[in-house]
Amino acid sequence: MKYHRIPDETVRRLPVYLRGLLFLSDHKQNISSRNLADFISVNDSQIRKDFSYFGAFGTPGVGYDIRKLIRQIKKMLNLSVSHKAALVGAGNLGSAILAYPGFRMYGFDIAAAFDNDPKKIGREINNVRIEDISSLRTLERRKISLAIIAVPRDAAQQTADALVKAGVKGILNFSPLRITAPKKVKVITIDIAMELARLPYYI
Amino acid sequence: MKYHRIPDETVRRLPVYLRGLLFLSDHKQNISSRNLADFISVNDSQIRKDFSYFGAFGTPGVGYDIRKLIRQIKKMLNLSVSHKAALVGAGNLGSAILAYPGFRMYGFDIAAAFDNDPKKIGREINNVRIEDISSLRTLERRKISLAIIAVPRDAAQQTADALVKAGVKGILNFSPLRITAPKKVKVITIDIAMELARLPYYI
Structure with a gap:
C-alpha cells in the first residue's frame, strides 16, 4: 500500500466532485467553486481546500477548468486506469x-x-x-x-x-x-x- | 421545512457516528473522540467539532457517554420518532x-x-x-x-x-x-x- 497523504474525508468527497463535474462537462467548460458548491451541496471553502491537495487552483473570474479538474481528480483517485x-x-x-x-x-x-x-x-x-x-x-x-x-x-x-x-x-x-x-x-x-x-x- | 443550522457535511457524518456508536453501545459505556475516530475513520477534531453543534462535550479522562450521544444524535437527526x-x-x-x-x-x-x-x-x-x-x-x-x-x-x-x-x-x-x-x-x-x-x- 502506498503512502496516503490526503485525509479520508477528502477521499470521500472527491468522487462526489467527480460525479458532479462529469455531469457538468457535457454543458460547460469552466465553473467557480461557488457554483460547483451549489450543484453538489458541499460548501465552497471546503471544495477549494480539497482541490488544493492536488494543486488545482481556479482562475479569478473564470473558475476551474472542468475537464482538467476531472483529469486531476481521476489521477488523484487512481481512476486514470480502468x-x-x-x-x-x-x-x-x-x-x-x-x-x-x-x-x-x-x-x-x-x-x-x-x-x-x-x-x-x-x-x-x-x-x-x-x-x-x-x-x-x-x-x-x-x-x-x-x-x-x-x-x-x-x-x-x-x-x-x-x-x-x-x-x-x-x-x-x-x-x-x-x-x-x-x-x-x-x-x-x-x-x-x-x-x-x-x-x-x-x- | 424548518430552519437548518447544521452544515450538510455534518448531517452527512452524523449517521456515520450514530452507526458506529450503536455498534459500540453493546460493549462499552464511554468512548473518547480519538477512539471513536479510529473506529469510524473520521478524524477526532472533526468529531469534536460536529458534536459541539448539539452541545455534546466529553468528560476529560472518561470521554463521551455513548448512550447519551446516541440519544442526542437521534434527536438532532429527527430520528427519535419512527x-x-x-x-x-x-x-x-x-x-x-x-x-x-x-x-x-x-x-x-x-x-x-x-x-x-x-x-x-x-x-x-x-x-x-x-x-x-x-x-x-x-x-x-x-x-x-x-x-x-x-x-x-x-x-x-x-x-x-x-x-x-x-x-x-x-x-x-x-x-x-x-x-x-x-x-x-x-x-x-x-x-x-x-x-x-x-x-x-x-x-
Missing part, C-alpha cells in the same frame, strides 16, 4: 449491481461474479457468467483486486476473509455487518439504512 | 431493499411498495404487498413522507415528480440519474459506482 472488480453474491442485490449502468463512467469493469447456489452458477447476468464461489482464488491471476460483497449478513465475514486470501485489496461491503479485514485491505461499507437516516433532518 | 418510507420499484434492487434487515436500527419502517408491473402488483415481499404505482397519491393520507426510488433510470424523474405530488418530503434515489425536485424536497442520491470509486486510491 479497474476490474468481482461481485460476490448474485441474489437480488447482486443482480441489481450487475445490471447497474453507472460503473463505466468511473472506469470500472465488473469482470467476475460468484455465488454458492448451484442454480445460479453458470447463468449469465449482463454478460457476466456466475462462477462457483470456490473459484475466488483465481482473482489474483486475473488481476482483479476490487470486490463487492452482496451476500447475506451471516456469510459476509467469511466472504471477506476469502477475498483477502485471494489477494483483493479493496472491498465494497453491502451487508449491514461490520466486517473486519487486515489493515492493508480497505473496506467501505454501504449501509442503505444509514443513508436514509440523513433524510428526516430535512423534513 | 418514520414510514415507501419504496418505488420492486425489481431486483427494490426486492433487496425490502429484504434489507438494517432499517429498524434507525427507526425506519418500509410501510409501502409500488410497481407498475401487473405481474408484481399484489405479491408480497417481506410482508409488504406491492401496490399499483397509481396508488402513490395515498401516501399523504398514510403519513408516509419518505420514499426510496429503485426504478430503471428512464423512469426515475417521473417517479420523483409523482412522489413530490404525493406530498413526499425526502427521497433516497438509487438511479444513477441526477433527479430534480423542488427545494422543499430533499433528494439524496446513492451512486454505487461512485462509492466504489473511493477504493482504488487505497490499493
Whole structure:
C-alpha cells in the first residue's frame, strides 16, 4: 500500500466532485467553486481546500477548468486506469449491481461474479457468467483486486476473509455487518439504512 | 421545512457516528473522540467539532457517554420518532431493499411498495404487498413522507415528480440519474459506482 497523504474525508468527497463535474462537462467548460458548491451541496471553502491537495487552483473570474479538474481528480483517485472488480453474491442485490449502468463512467469493469447456489452458477447476468464461489482464488491471476460483497449478513465475514486470501485489496461491503479485514485491505461499507437516516433532518 | 443550522457535511457524518456508536453501545459505556475516530475513520477534531453543534462535550479522562450521544444524535437527526418510507420499484434492487434487515436500527419502517408491473402488483415481499404505482397519491393520507426510488433510470424523474405530488418530503434515489425536485424536497442520491470509486486510491 502506498503512502496516503490526503485525509479520508477528502477521499470521500472527491468522487462526489467527480460525479458532479462529469455531469457538468457535457454543458460547460469552466465553473467557480461557488457554483460547483451549489450543484453538489458541499460548501465552497471546503471544495477549494480539497482541490488544493492536488494543486488545482481556479482562475479569478473564470473558475476551474472542468475537464482538467476531472483529469486531476481521476489521477488523484487512481481512476486514470480502468479497474476490474468481482461481485460476490448474485441474489437480488447482486443482480441489481450487475445490471447497474453507472460503473463505466468511473472506469470500472465488473469482470467476475460468484455465488454458492448451484442454480445460479453458470447463468449469465449482463454478460457476466456466475462462477462457483470456490473459484475466488483465481482473482489474483486475473488481476482483479476490487470486490463487492452482496451476500447475506451471516456469510459476509467469511466472504471477506476469502477475498483477502485471494489477494483483493479493496472491498465494497453491502451487508449491514461490520466486517473486519487486515489493515492493508480497505473496506467501505454501504449501509442503505444509514443513508436514509440523513433524510428526516430535512423534513 | 424548518430552519437548518447544521452544515450538510455534518448531517452527512452524523449517521456515520450514530452507526458506529450503536455498534459500540453493546460493549462499552464511554468512548473518547480519538477512539471513536479510529473506529469510524473520521478524524477526532472533526468529531469534536460536529458534536459541539448539539452541545455534546466529553468528560476529560472518561470521554463521551455513548448512550447519551446516541440519544442526542437521534434527536438532532429527527430520528427519535419512527418514520414510514415507501419504496418505488420492486425489481431486483427494490426486492433487496425490502429484504434489507438494517432499517429498524434507525427507526425506519418500509410501510409501502409500488410497481407498475401487473405481474408484481399484489405479491408480497417481506410482508409488504406491492401496490399499483397509481396508488402513490395515498401516501399523504398514510403519513408516509419518505420514499426510496429503485426504478430503471428512464423512469426515475417521473417517479420523483409523482412522489413530490404525493406530498413526499425526502427521497433516497438509487438511479444513477441526477433527479430534480423542488427545494422543499430533499433528494439524496446513492451512486454505487461512485462509492466504489473511493477504493482504488487505497490499493
